[in-house]
Each structure stands twice: as C-alpha cells, then as structure tokens.
C-alpha cells in the first residue's frame with residue numbers, strides 16, 4: 001500500500017461521480033466558478049466511516065482477516081481486496097465494476113460521436129483578466145473549460161432526447177430527428193413569433209410541444225421538464241452563429 | 250397588400266384553389282386540350298386544379314422526332330413503414346400513393362419503388378410493404394434503400410423482391426437499377442448487434458456510419474452491362490442515393506459517384522432518378538441529369554450547405570399538414586433518354602421539371618418558384 005492510492009482513486013472515480021447526467025452547473029445563484037469546480041466531483045473514496053478514525057482509505061477500517069472492503073464514491077459499489085493490493089488495481093477493479101453496472105456511462109462522448117454538436121463558445125479571451133472582488137474576478141483556463149463542458153453537456157443531453165423516440169415518450173416510434181436531422185429546420189432564432197396556424201405568439205418550447213403532441217404523439221412537456229430544457233439547449237446550440245430574428249417567417 | 254382579417258394557411262389554400270377552378274372554367278376547349286395528360290391525371294385524382302400546371306409541355310415534346318414514343322412511369326419512394334400496430338400513419342401514406350398511381354389514366358407503363366420501404370428493415374415491415382404494393386395495377390420495379398438493408402444485410406428484401414442490382418429494356422430505353430447504399434463495415438469492430446447497426450444507419454444524422462457507395466463489384470457489373478450500348482442509347486439509372494456528392498453528413502452523397510459518373514460519361518444523355526433525399530432536387534452534371542423523388546412518409550430539410558444550381562426548391566412544408574412535402578410522382582421518358590419529372594406534392598400543386606429546363610441549363614421552362622423557401 002502506498003500513499004498514491006487516494007489520488008489514483010480520485011482521478012479515476014471523478015468520471016464516475018461527476019459524469020452522471022445532471023444540470024448541476026446551471027442550478028442556483030451565480031457562484032465563483034472555481035468553487036463549483038471544486039465541489040463537483042464528490043469523491044468519498046473508501047471509508048464506510050464506522051469509526052471516527054480518519055484512517056487512510058487503504059487501511060483496514062473493519063479489521064478482517066480476509067482483506068479490506070473498499071466502497072466506491074457512489075456509495076454502492078463495494079469490493080473486498082486482500083491487504084496489500086496495489087491501489088491502481090483496486091481503482092480499476094472498482095471502476096470496471098461501476099462501468100459494468102452503468103453501461104451508459106460514456107453517453108456524452110457517444111452522443112457527440114453519433115450526432116455531433118456545435119461547440120459552445122470557449123471564452124478564451126477572458127482567461128487571466130483580473131479584477132479582484134468581482135464575480136468574474138479572476139478567470140482561469142479551468143473556469144472557461146468547465147463552463148464549456150457543462151454547457152455542452154446540457155446540449156448533448158438534449159441531443160439524446162431529440163434523437164430518441166423512447167425518451168420523448170412517443171407512442172408511434174417517431175423522434176425529432178426524423179424530420180430535423182442535426183436540428184435543421186427548427187429555426188429557433190425566429191421565435192417568439194406569431195404562429196399563423198395557431199393564431200397566437202409562440203416560443204420555441206411551444207413548437208416543441210406542438211411537435212410532441214402531433215407528429216411524435218407524446219405527452220407535452222412542462223416548461224421546466226429537464227427534457228424540455230435540454231432540447232432547447234440542443235436546438236439553440238445547433239444554430240450557433242445565426243442572427244436572432246424574432247418574429248421572422 | 251391591404252390588411253385583411255386573419256387567414257389561416259388552410260383558408261388561403263382553399264381560396265387559391267377556388268380561384269384556380271374559376272380560371273379553369275374560363276379556358277376554352279382548344280386551350281384545355283393543350284393540357285398535359287400527365288398533369289391532368291394527377292390533378293383529377295386529387296381534385297386540385299391549377300392553371301400553372303397546365304403548361305403545354307407534353308404537346309411540344311410528343312411532337313419530337315424519335316425512334317419511339319414517350320412513355321410514362323410512376324414512382325413511389327421512401328415509405329419508411331413501421332408495423333401497422335406501431336404507426337399507421339406511414340402505412341396510410343403508402344396506400345394513398347398506391348391509390349394515386351392506380352388512378353392515373355392512362356395507366357403508367359410501370360412503377361418504380363425508390364427504396365426505404367421499411368423503417369428498420371424488419372420482416373414484418375417489408376412484408377407489409379410488399380402486401381400494399383401488390384395492390385398496384387401495373388408492375389413494380391423495386392429498388393433498395395438503407396432502411397431495408399442493414400438489419401439482415403438485405404436477406405429479407407432479396408427474398409421478397411430478388412437481386413437489388415439489375416437492368417432491363419423498355420420501349421427502346423435501357424434501365425439500370427443499382428444498390429447505392431453499400432457502406433463499409435463500421436459495426437464489427439464496435440460489436441454492434443444487427444438492430445444497433447440498423448438503427449445507426451437509420452439515423453440520417455448519425456455520424457457513426459460510413460458513406461454510401463455503389464462499390465467495385467457493382468461498378469464492374471455496370472460497365473459490363475452498358476458495354477453493348479451505343480453512346481446514343483437512351484439510358485435511365487435508378488439509385489437510392491443521389492449519384493453525386495451533395496452533403497456527406499446525411500449521405501446525400503455517393504462516395505464513388507465520380508467513378509460511376511465516369512462509366513456513364515460516354516453516353517449522350519443519361520437520366521438518374523434517386524430516392525433518399527425526400528425532396529424536390531434537380532441537378533445536372535454534364536450529360537447526366539439527376540432527379541430526386543418525394544417520400545410518402547416525411548420530407549427532409551434541404552442540405553444546409555447549399556443546393557445544386559438547377560434545383561427548384563419545394564415550398565417549405567407546413568408541419569400542421571401531416572402530409573405536406575410528401576407525395577409521389579411521374580416520369581415521362583422521352584426517346585432521347587431525358588425525362589419530364591413530375592412531383593406530385595400531396596395537398597399542393599404538382600410541379601413539373603421538364604427535360605428542356607435541364608437541357609437548357611435552366612434558361613427555358615423554369616418551374617414556378619415557391620414563395621416560402623427554406624430558412
């Protein structure tokens with residue numbers, strides 16, 4: 001056993017703990033992004049904390065002749081290792097077990113590889129601009145990287161819903177991409193506008209719901225449904241660079 | 250225009266239709282006889298009349314000197330059938346197309362089915378399609394699409410319809426049917442199941458798949474098949490994908506299009522009719538004239554990176570009209586191998602793209618442009 005174990009676990013397990021589908025970055029009031037970053041991957045390495053003893057993760061916290069129980073930060077995945085098992089072996093064994101139970105773990109990269117995504121702005125020009133005491137007081141490379149990753153993650157979640165009749169809840173096996181590949185022909189930049197067929201002014205989400213009810217034959221989504229938020233994100237993302245022209249027909 | 254009361258798209262449409270009917274009443278018998286039989290057939294079948302579609306094109310072309318007479322074929326394409334219990338909308342649309350074709354008078358010589366009969370290549374989808382197509386009164390020539398193929402690599406389709414690559418002669422015109430949806434293996438290395446493979450290909454915007462090709466084998470076959478023909482022989486090629494390179498991310502594209510075009514180069518006139526793009530699409534590359542087909546299931550958007558210069562855009566489909574932008578059509582084949590291509594857009598006026606429009610590189614007989622084009 002050596003002192004590198006906690007770091008190995010931290011690096012590998014961050015993917016497992018921070019990679020789940022969430023909108024964590026978008027909730028709450030604006031915080032200093034570095035704080036968000038630091039709190040995001042909640043790594044709780046191994047201890048089941050039966051005692052108050054701040055023992056290193058590799059130490060036998062439940063003395064057992066047959067080895068050590070190690071618990072993954074998901075609080076569920078657990079395995080027993082012989083005392084003296086190298087930390088990297090423990091880490092990869094736990095990670096493999098977690099991946100086996102979570103076959104969808106790589107959904108983000110799969111979604112990106114399948115359907116592509118227009119990149120979010122990288123905000124590189126803001127890096128290093130210091131103005132102490134402000135919300136955007138000092139912006140690091142990690143900050144802008146995090147903003148981009150989190151924003152694209154929401155859009156990717158939207159892409160996944162958009163391309164899946166099941167996630168949309170379609171009763172006729174129809175998904176959005178069947179008429180709108182790459183979200184083409186969705187023209188979000190033209191909303192709000194007077195929708196002649198409905199006789200009223202609508203937002204993009206109203207048209208999403210119109211499609212949900214008609215071609216897709218699914219239940220309409222509430223405005224704050226995570227699927228609605230994600231799909232809006234995806235559709236706007238795909239029209240990056242287009243001029244806003246609300247009211248345009 | 251003066252401000253009037255709010256009128257829905259439907260109201261405006263009915264008003265236009267009314268105006269057209271009135272205008273038709275004013276045509277004298279002589280003028281009426283100039284009306285294209287092809288157009289009239291469609292028009293009568295769906296109860297729409299519009300003087301714009303009554304251009305006396307066919308009269309002019311019929312008078313052309315040539316070995317044979319022009320003849321007419323019909324097309325139906327891209328029905329994307331699910332099993333009836335899952336989704337009956339696409340099933341009903343295919344039945345509507347069959348009714349359209351059966352209502353043509355005189356009947357077409359045969360019907361081309363343009364591929365993507367099934368949505369996920371499943372036996373029950375293909376069986377259902379075959380069953381519906383049996384209601385056609387005239388023979389059908391089948392072409393395969395990627396949605397028919399990638400579940401069982403064409404096994405069921407071949408069972409039902411025979412080999413996907415073949416040729417035949419009809420009234421002095423040589424017809425070739427290709428399987429242009431051959432993709433190189435992207436599934437073995439990724440250990441995809443047949444259904445995962447099918448669903449990957451079925452996603453138009455799914456970048457995990459490969460590009461469509463005709464492939465070495467079929468190109469060799471094509472070369473040999475055309476060997477015996479004189480350069481002046483009228484030649485029509487049916488392929489599911491456009492046999493040129495338009496937009497790769499959606500496979501509006503054939504990867505070996507240049508090689509295929511090279512084989513066709515020695516002919517004076519070649520017509521290529523393709524499916525897959527679900528839209529009005531027209532192109533000309535040298536001696537080769539390309540025409541797309543409408544889908545009965547749904548229209549695809551136009552490729553974001555632009556369109557061939559000669560394409561006459563279809564009107565922007567109205568999502569509130571479930572069959573808008575869909576339809577079927579007719580092809581009048583002339584003795585020189587060039588065609589008049591009629592897009593029978595359901596619930597809209599038919600649009601005829603004449604051979605003279607393409608032959609004159611767009612300077613003559615340009616079809617009326619639609620007012621609402623893509624975003």
Ligand SMILES: [Fe+2]
Pocket residue numbers: 327329364365394525526527544
């Ligand atoms: Fe299709």
Ligand SMILES: [Fe+2]
Pocket residue numbers: 365394395396489524525526
């Ligand atoms: Fe297709």
